[in-house]
Amino acid sequence: MxxxxxxxxxxxxxxxxxxxxxxxxxxxxxxxxxxxxxxxxxxxxxxxxxxxxxxxxxxxxxxxxxxxxxxxxxxxxxxxxxxxxxxxxxxxxxxxxxxxxxxxxxxxxxxxxxxxxxxxxxxxxxxxxxxxxxxxxxxxxPFHVIEWHNNDWYECKVTADSSREFIWENDHPISDTKLLETISRIERDFQEGYRTEVxxxxxxxxxxxxxxxxxxxxxxxxxxxxxxxYYHPDRKSGTLRTFSKHRAAENPLTAPGEIDITxxxxxxxxxxxxxxxxxxxxxxxxxxxxxxxxxxxxxxxxxxxxxxxxxxxxxxxxxxxxxxxxxxxxxxxxxxxxxxxxxxxxxxxxxxxxx
Ligand SMILES: C[S@@+](CC[C@H](N)C(=O)[O-])C[C@H]1O[C@@H](n2cnc3c(N)ncnc32)[C@H](O)[C@@H]1O
Known part of the structure; x- marks a missing residue:
């Protein structure tokens, strides 16, 4: 970001x-x-x-x-x-x-x-x-994106696939101490795949x-x-948004550098x-x-x-x-x-x- x-x-x-x-x-x-x-x-x-x-x-x-x-x-x-x-x-x-x-x-x-x-x-x-x-x-x-899987948080990171397109990897165990500390303050009772930002x-x-x-x-x-x-169980896909020409979307990987990310x-x-x-x-x-x-x-x-x-x-x-x-x-x-x-x-x- x-x-x-x-x-x-x-x-x-x-x-x-x-x-x-x-x-x-x-x-x-x-x-x-x-x-x-x-x-x-x-x-x-x-x-x-x-x-x-x-x-x-x-x-x-x-x-x-x-x-x-x-x-x-x-x-x-x-x-x-x-x-x-x-x-x-x-x-x-x-x-x-x-x-x-x-x-x-x-x-x-x-x-x-x-x-x-x-x-x-x-x-x-x-x-x-x-x-x-x-x-x-x-x-x-800038913020981290995290997802809830098998009763724990994982970090979503951005990488590139073989055709050099950006893709998400959603399964990184979290090691960053600041991130771990901040996450520890969030309630832990979410449905599988709950995604949010920190x-x-x-x-x-x-x-x-x-x-x-x-x-x-x-x-x-x-x-x-x-x-x-913010971390209400119903807010399953978080609040990450992109803006371009007054249209909101949710995928920041489509045109990095050309759209707002928030x-x-x-x-x-x-x-x-x-x-x-x-x-x-x-x-x-x-x-x-x-x-x-x-x-x-x-x-x-x-x-x-x-x-x-x-x-x-x-x-x-x-x-x-x-x-x-x-x-x-x-x-x-x-x-x-x-x-x-x-x-x-x-x-x-x-x-x-x-x-
Ligand atoms: C969403 S725009 C808001 C612009 C303006 N304040 C307004 O309300 O119309 C966010 C602005 O914050 C600036 N920005 C982001 N991080 C910053 C930082 N750490 N220090 C200073 N400016 C920053 C961006 O460059 C951008 O101009």
């Missing part, structure tokens, strides 16, 4: 930048319109106030794609709170040259605000308070981000569930990885509920002066039948002494998570 999506010459995200939107392969919340960025900006501004309105702070956007969401967020921040806007550094880590070029073009008018970097390690020397976040980033992190790279992804922030928030929006729902996010596994590095999960909720909470002041400001275009965007982003239901938001407090892992949050993420 890492090669198919990110190989510098042939990877799906390396070859071109038109994956998201009508002329691409899939829509995201960013495609709905600028309201999504404005509501994120409102949340970030409230966090800035909560951490004491620092004179310098940082937002790190992971998976910024062509920079559209960054532009929507920065435009809203500039309009809503000029001191916070003046104080912010907006960092975009992007190893792929074509995407970086697209980001620089989209964000031309904010060039003094945005720091374009190849990897987050470029921020380690001067950590600042702030936020690291990503929309539909976690689902694009990510073991959340910690490795989150830890460098915490090194760029003295304190603040890590925030992720994506499709996915808590563990109990799987839902196990938010319980993400929370566990975050807790291992001393983050505190403070919020886990559907995107619809989370955005509605961020939208309170905006909705009030529309009284007597409705903006029907933005209200339609709000409906698409929050309605359970659109993006509001299957998308979730998780907030992870970093180095904040008053952060509480509430009972509600524990309950939603699953009982296995202890404080």
């Amino acid at each position: 890492a090669t198919a999506l990110y190989e510098p010459r042939f990877g799906y995200y390396a070859r071109e930048t038109r994956q998201v939107g009508r002329s691409g392969d899939f829509f995201t919340s960013v495609s709905v319109g600028p309201l999504f960025g404005e509501l994120l900006a409102r949340r970030f501004l409230s966090e800035w106030e909560k951490i004491g309105s620092p004179a310098r702070w940082r937002i790190i956007e992971c998976g910024a794609h062509d920079g559209t969401l960054a532009r929507d967020i920065l435009s809203a921040m500039e309009r809503l709170n000029s001191p916070a806007f003046a104080a912010v550094e907006y960092a975009i880590p992007e190893p792929l040259p074509l995407l970086r070029e697209a980001q620089q073009k989209t964000l031309k008018s904010f060039s003094g605000k945005v720091r374009f970097i190849s990897t987050v390690s470029e921020l380690f020397s001067i950590p600042l308070p702030g936020i690291a976040f990503g929309n539909e980033l976690l689902d694009a992190l 990510r073991t790279n959340f910690r490795e992804f989150l830890e460098p981000l915490t090194r760029c922030l003295t304190k603040g928030l890590l925030l992720w929006l994506d499709y996915g569930f808590a563990r109990a729902e 799987a839902h996010v196990d938010f319980t596994a993400l929370a566990e990885a975050a807790m291992e590095i001393n983050c505190v999960p403070t919020y886990f909720i559907s995107q619809g509920s989370w955005l509605t909470e961020q939208a309170r002041d905006w909705l009030l400001s529309l009284e007597g002066n409705p903006d029907f275009i933005a209200l339609r965007q709000f409906q698409t982003l929050t309605h359970p039948a659109h993006l509001g239901g299957c998308f979730h938001v998780i907030e992870l407090a970093w180095n904040q002494s008053d952060a509480v892992f509430s009972e509600v949050c524990q309950h939603r993420l699953g009982k296995s998570l202890a404080c």
Whole structure:
């Protein structure tokens, strides 16, 4: 998956930048319109106030794609709170040259605000308070595929047959310790041939981000569930999907490098990885509920002066039948002494998570 999506010459995200939107392969919340960025900006501004309105702070956007969401967020921040806007550094880590070029073009008018970097390690020397976040980033992190046979898990690996076509081999005993450890947290009562996915790279992804922030928030929006729902016995063929020209399919071996490959996010596994590095999960909720909470002041400001275009965007982003239901938001407090892992949050993420 890492090669198919990110190989510098042939990877799906390396070859071109038109994956998201009508002329691409899939829509995201960013495609709905600028309201999504404005509501994120409102949340970030409230966090800035909560951490004491620092004179310098940082937002790190992971998976910024062509920079559209960054532009929507920065435009809203500039309009809503000029001191916070003046104080912010907006960092975009992007190893792929074509995407970086697209980001620089989209964000031309904010060039003094945005720091374009190849990897987050470029921020380690001067950590600042702030936020690291990503929309539909976690689902694009590579994962293992596993299958249940004869009362045990086996890993499915990709190989080539004699005519050099890619094929699955579904019977590899699992030896990778991280994978074994993660799998040991999944219930073991599935029907023969049950197939699913497991990510073991959340910690490795989150830890460098915490090194760029003295304190603040890590925030992720994506499709996915808590563990109990993810590994539900009825979800027999997992959540691996490919996208091409707005059509979903399930075989990632058909056109590697030309189609998107994704799987839902196990938010319980993400929370566990975050807790291992001393983050505190403070919020886990559907995107619809989370955005509605961020939208309170905006909705009030529309009284007597409705903006029907933005209200339609709000409906698409929050309605359970659109993006509001299957998308979730998780907030992870970093180095904040008053952060509480509430009972509600524990309950939603699953009982296995202890404080
Ligand atoms: C599904 S797209 C989402 C794009 C955009 N955030 C949106 O919501 O429209 C996933 C993006 O994550 C990027 N990505 C994947 N892994 C990454 C990583 N480890 N660091 C930074 N970006 C990553 C991909 O290059 C791609 O641009």
